[in-house]
Every structure is written in C-alpha cells, then in structure tokens.
Amino acid sequence: MRNFAYLRPDSAKDAVAMLTASQPGARYFAGGTTLYDLMKLGVEAPQTVVDITGIEELRGIDVSPKGGIRVGALVPMSDLAEHAMLKQNFPAISESLWKAASQQLRNMATIGGNLLQRTRCPYFRGSPEFACNKRAPGSGCSAIGGANRAHAVLGASSACAAVYPGDLAVALVAFDAVIETISPRGQRFVAVRDLHVVPGSTPAIEHVLAPDELIVRIEIPMTPAGRASAYHKIRDRESYAFALASAACGVHLAANEVVDVRIALGGVATRPWRASAAERSLIGKPLTRQSARRAAEIAFAEAVPLQHNRYKIALGIETVIDALMLAKDRS
Ligand SMILES: Cc1cc2nc3c(=O)[nH]c(=O)nc-3n(C[C@H](O)[C@H](O)[C@H](O)COP(=O)(O)OP(=O)(O)OC[C@H]3O[C@@H](n4cnc5c(N)ncnc54)[C@H](O)[C@@H]3O)c2cc1C
Known part of the structure; x- marks a missing residue:
C-alpha cells in the first residue's frame, strides 16, 4: 500500500492553499469514485489528497x-x-x-x-506493460492496432484514441x-x-x-432549446455501462422551422463533441427525419475509424437522428 497525506479543509480558499502548498502530486477528492479507483489501479499516486467534501x-x-x-x-x-x-x-x-x-x-x-473523470480505455487502466501515452507519455498507444472497439472516431491522434x-x-x-x-x-x-x-x-x-x-x-444559461431536449445513450447493456454513442440534442422551433438547435456527441470522441456544422445545417429548415439524417451525417463527416470501431459512425448517426426526434417530440 502507498501512503499519502490526507487533508480536510472547510473553505474553498483553504482547499486551494493546501493543494498549492502540497504540489506537485496533490489531488482534490470529492466523491472519490474516480480518484480512489485510479489509485487502487496504480494509475494515479498522489502524495496528498485534499478532501473537499466538508466545504x-x-x-x-x-x-x-x-x-x-x-x-x-x-x-x-x-x-x-x-x-x-x-x-x-x-x-x-x-x-x-x-x-x-x-x-x-x-x-x-x-x-x-x-x-x-478519466478515460475507461483498458490500456490506460490496465497493466503498465501496455503502452499508453496518457499514462506514461512517450510509451506509445496499445489501443491503436489493438482492441479499439470502444475508442474514438472523432478527435483522435496517432498518439491516443481514448474516448x-x-x-x-x-x-x-x-x-x-x-x-x-x-x-x-x-x-x-x-x-x-x-x-x-x-x-x-x-x-x-x-x-x-x-x-x-x-x-x-x-x-x-436558460435557453428555449433546453426545454425541448433529450439525451440518447446507446451502450452494450441498458444500464450501468458507458456510452458507445450518445447525443444530447435540443431544439427551438417557430412556425415549424428550426430557430435554434443543439447537438453534442458522447462515446465517439476524445472529448465532449459539439457538432456545430450539423447544427447550422438545420437552421431555418423544418426538422424532419430526413433533415436530421443530413445533419447527423455532417456531424460524422470527419470521423476516422480504427480497425474495430467503424460501426460507431453508423451507430452515432442513428443516435443523433433519434435524439433530435425525441427533442422535437418535446417541443
Ligand atoms: C463502475 C462505474 C461506472 C460508471 N459509469 C459512468 C457512466 O456511465 N457515465 C458517467 O458519466 N460516469 C460514469 N462513471 C464515472 C463517475 O460518474 C465518476 O467517477 C464520478 O462522477 C466522479 O465524481 P467524484 O465526485 O467521485 O470525483 P473524484 O473521484 O473525487 O474526483 C475525480 C477527479 O476530479 C478532481 N476533482 C473532483 N472535484 C473537483 C473540484 N471541485 N475541482 C477540481 N477538481 C476536482 C479530482 O482531483 C479527480 O482528479 C462510472 C464510474 C464507475 C466507478
């Protein structure tokens, strides 16, 4: 077991002062469901943990x-x-x-x-024998060319494709x-x-x-598109699983035309992904399954699949269409 110092401030100002004084190698602790998990796996090894739960x-x-x-x-x-x-x-x-x-x-x-929270890439969380540029910069990436079914088709580089x-x-x-x-x-x-x-x-x-x-x-910030919105999440099982593809969509319609629309993608990219070009393609038009499909295809136009995750492009497109239709039903 690794020892670490444990500090428990009761104000935000004290928390920042304690963490700053303990650098490098200090981390804030809130619910601990990511941090302690990664400490047990040996991915993170902070020397000081600043518990902010009393603030x-x-x-x-x-x-x-x-x-x-x-x-x-x-x-x-x-x-x-x-x-x-x-x-x-x-x-x-x-x-x-x-x-x-x-x-x-x-x-x-x-x-x-x-x-x-940090990526669930099995090479990042797994044995240090695997190459992972996120965990050990410069070591390479075992996912590219490895088991990459759950990895990103948007925003990846030759150094990392973790979702x-x-x-x-x-x-x-x-x-x-x-x-x-x-x-x-x-x-x-x-x-x-x-x-x-x-x-x-x-x-x-x-x-x-x-x-x-x-x-x-x-x-x-409040927005009419927020009230007619939906989060659609596709995963290997219907609960307690991370997204293979997800979409957060919201829509504001006036006289049956799109005044404002929001499309963000999850489970397919290296960071939360706002699909702005896809949104622009819908402005001033009726929102139909057909216009939604066109927008969804634009959202994935620059997707680059790896060996085992090509399915995410088709899955992601269908996820966006369904999320837009769910949002429309609520408008
Ligand atoms: C089995 C399992 C399944 C999960 N499934 C999902 C899922 O489907 N979808 C999903 O979204 N998440 C999922 N999660 C992740 C879970 O939602 C996160 O672990 C959790 O939200 C992290 O919050 P925490 O308060 O426990 O963070 P902690 O573990 O306390 O902290 C996480 C990180 O944030 C930093 N931090 C915490 N608070 C602050 C702050 N106020 N300011 C600056 N830094 C801070 C910490 O230093 C640490 O680096 C899952 C987790 C597990 C273990």
Missing part, C-alpha cells in the same frame, strides 16, 4: 443573477438529476445524469468530479454551460466546451485546468 460553499442548486441554473461542484449527481428546475428546463441534462453509472455511484459522485467517457459534460457542452474556478491566481470562468482538449501529441493533458484550480460551481 459548504461548494454545495447547493439555485438561480444565478443572470437567470441560469447554478450548481455547486459538490452537488451529488443524483440530487441534480432529480432537481425540478433542471428536469423542467433541461431534460437532456437530467437524463445524462440518470443514464450514468449506478444509483449508488450517483449518490456518491459529484458534479465537479464527474467533469474531470472521453462522461455523459454530463456532453449535455453541458450542448447548452453552453460554464464552470467557475478559483486558484491562487484568482477566479475564472471556463466554458465546458473549452474544458477538455483533444489528445494531439500530449494525451496526458486532458483539460485546461491547472492542478491547483478548484471547480466551485457550474452555471447553465
């Missing part, structure tokens, strides 16, 4: 001064999924939470930790959510769309936050 200011769901839904980073997934304001205004976001993990995990896991596994971030990207962070350098706001990065030649860098940056809350 009251990171809790709560309310309405922001701008009218959006504001969610504390420590809110459990299950609490947000069931919140009446979210269910009414963003069914897609509520569904992205309900369709993730298991009830026990959703009770334990937090919104902030969920956004920073971003989360569901919530996909739905948040569709609806322009923003996270608020604090660090010794002050407060900042980052669009969830800009939070995760594609692997390029540096797969170990997964997001734009600094190690000492603490997510305080997220804000979801």
Whole structure:
C-alpha cells in the first residue's frame, strides 16, 4: 500500500492553499469514485489528497443573477438529476445524469468530479506493460492496432484514441454551460466546451485546468432549446455501462422551422463533441427525419475509424437522428 497525506479543509480558499502548498502530486477528492479507483489501479499516486467534501460553499442548486441554473461542484449527481428546475428546463441534462453509472455511484459522485473523470480505455487502466501515452507519455498507444472497439472516431491522434467517457459534460457542452474556478491566481470562468482538449501529441493533458484550480460551481444559461431536449445513450447493456454513442440534442422551433438547435456527441470522441456544422445545417429548415439524417451525417463527416470501431459512425448517426426526434417530440 502507498501512503499519502490526507487533508480536510472547510473553505474553498483553504482547499486551494493546501493543494498549492502540497504540489506537485496533490489531488482534490470529492466523491472519490474516480480518484480512489485510479489509485487502487496504480494509475494515479498522489502524495496528498485534499478532501473537499466538508466545504459548504461548494454545495447547493439555485438561480444565478443572470437567470441560469447554478450548481455547486459538490452537488451529488443524483440530487441534480432529480432537481425540478433542471428536469423542467433541461431534460437532456437530467437524463445524462440518470443514464450514468449506478444509483449508488450517483449518490456518491459529484458534479465537479464527474467533469474531470478519466478515460475507461483498458490500456490506460490496465497493466503498465501496455503502452499508453496518457499514462506514461512517450510509451506509445496499445489501443491503436489493438482492441479499439470502444475508442474514438472523432478527435483522435496517432498518439491516443481514448474516448472521453462522461455523459454530463456532453449535455453541458450542448447548452453552453460554464464552470467557475478559483486558484491562487484568482477566479475564472471556463466554458465546458473549452474544458477538455483533444489528445494531439500530449494525451496526458486532458483539460485546461491547472492542478491547483478548484471547480466551485457550474452555471447553465436558460435557453428555449433546453426545454425541448433529450439525451440518447446507446451502450452494450441498458444500464450501468458507458456510452458507445450518445447525443444530447435540443431544439427551438417557430412556425415549424428550426430557430435554434443543439447537438453534442458522447462515446465517439476524445472529448465532449459539439457538432456545430450539423447544427447550422438545420437552421431555418423544418426538422424532419430526413433533415436530421443530413445533419447527423455532417456531424460524422470527419470521423476516422480504427480497425474495430467503424460501426460507431453508423451507430452515432442513428443516435443523433433519434435524439433530435425525441427533442422535437418535446417541443
Ligand atoms: C463502475 C462505474 C461506472 C460508471 N459509469 C459512468 C457512466 O456511465 N457515465 C458517467 O458519466 N460516469 C460514469 N462513471 C464515472 C463517475 O460518474 C465518476 O467517477 C464520478 O462522477 C466522479 O465524481 P467524484 O465526485 O467521485 O470525483 P473524484 O473521484 O473525487 O474526483 C475525480 C477527479 O476530479 C478532481 N476533482 C473532483 N472535484 C473537483 C473540484 N471541485 N475541482 C477540481 N477538481 C476536482 C479530482 O482531483 C479527480 O482528479 C462510472 C464510474 C464507475 C466507478
């Protein structure tokens, strides 16, 4: 067993100060369902764990001064999924939470930790004998040319094709959510769309936050497209499984034409993937199964399959079409 120091601050400011003083090799701990898992697998080995679960200011769901839904980073997934304001205004976001993990995990896991969960690529999580540029930069990638059925067809590089596994971030990207962070350098706001990065030649860098940056809350701006929205998730079994393909879609129709539409993809890309060109193709047109198919094909126009994941292109297209139709039914 590896020893590590355990610290438990009771304010966000103290948490940042403790983590900064313990760098390098310190991590925030929220629900622990990703962090402890990776520590047990030997993928992560922090020397210090800063437990933020006692910080009251990171809790709560309310309405922001701008009218959006504001969610504390420590809110459990299950609490947000069931919140009446979210269910009414963003069914897609509520569904992205309900369709993730298991009830026990959703009770334990937090919104902030969920956004920073790490890939489920078996080579990343498996024995260090496998090459993984994410786990050991420069070692290579066993997935490319290996077992890559679950890997990405969008946003991959020759160094990494690991899928971003989360569901919530996909739905948040569709609806322009923003996270608020604090660090010794002050407060900042980052669009969830800009939070995760594609692997390029540096797969170990997964997001734009600094190690000492603490997510305080997220804000979801209100939009009519949120009310007519759906999260459609296809997986190997109907519950307790990660997405092979998913889509968060929302639509705002006026006089039967698309005024606003949101399409974000999960399970098929190295980060939550907003399909902006696909959205543009629908603006000003009626939303039919045929126009939805055209948009879905645009969303996957730049997909590059590996040996075993070509099926994700056809599956992803059908997933987007069905999600758009579900969203339309709710408009
Ligand atoms: C068996 C299993 C199945 C799962 N299935 C799904 C699924 O289908 N869909 C899905 O989306 N997820 C799934 N998950 C992942 C799960 O949702 C995440 O593990 C969970 O949301 C992480 O939240 P946490 O609070 O436990 O994070 P932690 O494990 O505490 O932290 C995760 C990471 O985030 C950092 N962190 C945590 N909070 C903050 C903060 N406020 N500021 C800065 N950094 C922070 C930590 O340092 C750590 O690096 C599954 C997990 C398991 C174990």
